[in-house]
Amino acid sequence: MHEYSVVAELVEALLPQLEEHAGEVTAVFLKKGDLRILSERALKNAFEIVAQGTRLERATLEIESIPARVACQSCSYEGPAGTLDDDGFHFAVPILACPECGSRVEIRAGRELSVDRVSLQTAVDEGA
Amino acid sequence: MHDVRFSGEEILARQLKLADTNYRRLKEKNVRAISVLGAIGSGKTTLIERLIARVSARGLSTGTIAADSAGDDDHTRFLACNVASVNVNTQDECHLDAATVARALDDLPLDTLDLVFIENVGNLICPADFPLGTNTEIVIISVTEGDDMVRKHPKIFAQTDLVVVNKIDLAGAVGVDPQRIVSDYARLNPHGTAVLTDALHERGIDELARTLELECTNTPW
Numbered sequence: 001m002h003e004y005s006v007v008a009e010l011v012e013a014l015l016p017q018l019e020e021h022a023g024e025v026t027a028v029f030l031k032k033g034d035l036r037i038l039s040e041r042a043l044k045n046a047f048e049i050v051a052q053g054t055r056l057e058r059a060t061l062e063i064e065s066i067p068a069r070v071a072c073q074s075c076s077y078e079g080p081a082g083t084l085d086d087d088g089f090h091f092a093v094p095i096l097a098c099p100e101c102g103s104r105v106e107i108r109a110g111r112e113l114s115v116d117r118v119s120l121q122t123a124v125d126e127g128a
Numbered sequence: 129m130h131d132v133r134f135s136g137e138e139i140l141a142r143q144l145k146l147a148d149t150n151y152r153r154l155k156e157k158n159v160r161a162i163s164v165l166g167a168i169g170s171g172k173t174t175l176i177e178r179l180i181a182r183v184s185a186r187g188l189s190t191g192t193i194a195a196d197s198a199g200d201d202d203h204t205r206f207l208a209c210n211v212a213s214v215n216v217n218t219q220d221e222c223h224l225d226a227a228t229v230a231r232a233l234d235d236l237p238l239d240t241l242d243l244v245f246i247e248n249v250g251n252l253i254c255p256a257d258f259p260l261g262t263n264t265e266i267v268i269i270s271v272t273e274g275d276d277m278v279r280k281h282p283k284i285f286a287q288t289d290l291v292v293v294n295k296i297d298l299a300g301a302v303g304v305d306p307q308r309i310v311s312d313y314a315r316l317n318p319h320g321t322a323v324l325t326d327a328l329h330e331r332g333i334d335e336l337a338r339t340l341e342l343e344c345t346n347t348p349w
Contacts, residue, residue: 002254003221037256037283039176084315093282097318099190104319113139117131
């Protein structure tokens with residue numbers, strides 16, 4: 001259940017950055033790479049609890065998945081990681097080998113865990 | 129309603145920075161760090177004891193960081209191997225983080241060490257997202273966890289470069305085929321290395337030490 005630790009870092013890092021922005025925070029949009037071992041449900045549950053008593057209290061946590069992208073170290077392939085679509089896995093697992101030639105790859109995307117944007121509602125918004 | 133955009137700074141940026149600080153500090157001291165991850169009872173402590181014996185025989189000096197949610201059982205075992213050890217109780221936290229490792233490194237005599245083993249809390253999943261600043265990571269599984277262990281955690285093993293399949297002496301008793309674990313892992317990570325061990329009875333330890341390049345040179349890393 002390390003999602004709590006992750007969300008605690010998120011809230012701690014985000015609150016000071018929001019100080020210069022007035023309004024009620026209604027949503028926090030997160031980008032989460034598919035290579036991360038993090039449960040979306042656990043992140044949302046943790047957010048509800050960790051955000052209590054802060055400006056994020058009434059915000060929802062919205063999570064966008066970022067597919068893994070790789071660059072081959074041997075051929076010129078750069079693009080989506082290949083996946084292993086095994087019935088037993090119930091989801092496609094990104095494989096860190098070149099889908100074209102099988103060589104080693106560098107990860108170009110898929111390890112992200114970042115705040116993309118935050119929605120705020122101010123009195124001006126309500127009046128408009 | 130209006131949106132405030134962020135530049136995409138990682139949420140775990142603080143952790144990544146701390147891990148990088150640990151990495152640089154160890155590199156500056158010429159100390160190699162190997163972290164060992166695995167479920168409770170997979171054999172992390174025994175495996176580290178065996179590797180300590182190999183590097184001690186080469187005249188190299190080892191330190192350990194023993195992390196558990198409570199107690200000092202692993203720490204006591206490492207001290208019995210005549211190495212410098214630091215006990216870390218995470219108090220129910222399910223993983224080590226870079227800040228905790230940094231404090232533990234403060235208590236190790238880094239100037240005199242060649243190698244540090246960091247034994248994470250017994251837990252396969254949670255440590256995966258928390259870099260510690262080590263050069264090498266070993267994920268250990270025991271055949272007693274079942275031969276579907278890799279299949280049940282595909283995303284972890286797809287990103288793990290070195291897997292130790294331990295307690296192979298018990299495979300028959302628990303009806304497990306270690307080769308199934310190895311072939312599942314090879315499908316998930318075609319460039320990964322799997323080593324079969326029975327750490328308790330010293331089987332496979334030489335191969336693991338060679339894989340880790342603990343034995344191949346006369347000078348430390």
